[in-house]
Amino acid sequence: MERIGFLLSITFLLVLQYSSVGTVGVAETNITTDQSALLALKSHITSYPHNILFNWSTTTSVCNWVGVTCGARHLRVASLNLSYMGLTGTIPPHLGNLSFLVELLFINNSFHGTLPKELAYLRRLKLISFRYNNFMGSIPLWFGSFPKLQSIDLRGNQFSGSVPREIRNLTMLKEINLSYNKFNEIPNEIGSLDELEKLYVQSNALKGHVPLGVFNMSSLTNLNLHGNNLSGSLPDNICQQLPSLQELDLGLNxxxxxLPSKLWQCTQLLFLTLEENNFSGSIPRKIGNLTQLREIYLGVNNLTGVID
Known part of the structure; x- marks a missing residue:
């Protein structure tokens, strides 16, 4: 019996050792995948001033690389923040292998080219910010593949065309910023984003009427469509449809x-900009009931009458 017990103990220890080695091997393979993806990105960066990515090498742990943060649970790359580094380059398809990535920020660099379709594999992403780079082309249809995405910021690039209808699939979105690009259309489907609070599409090439879906988003607090070629009239019940509105900027269109006669019902409104349009008629008398209002711009229109 003692001999059998001894053999069982030895077997148990061997199983434990084997399991431990196997687990470590898997972990090393996974982080190696992340390492390879980031080294591929580095090879596509043609300029990085002051050797800012100096420790991006196999001699240093990936989790200690500049701009990289790993998650405490899985020890995989969870955040990649290369903002304000003066980098020039393109994004390789390998970046889609960072399967645990939650945040992707390339703010204020000189990345260019189009976005590779492999980014659609980043299913855990909650935050994307490519603002102030030189990306071009249209927003790919696969942008609807990020079920956890809460914020997308593409302002200050050369993106063009229409925003894809697939954006309706991003049901967790709270903020969209597409300002300073060349978009010519936003789809009515954007109105199905029940969580969206901030929509900025300033200084683009939008034309025609604003999709009715935009004026039917009860969660919206900020709507900025300033500096486009939008036309048509505003719905009289805009405040009933957008009860949480704090900023409304439709200037330079x-x-x-x-003006909507019930504009005074936007009780949360802080900033109102309708300047440089073709609005006509008188200013609604009850606009004075907007007691939270801090700034109002109505100049360069065809408004008539007196202000009491």
């Missing part, structure tokens, strides 16, 4: 017709 081609809107016409009267």
């Amino acid at each position: 081609q809107f016409d017709g009267p």
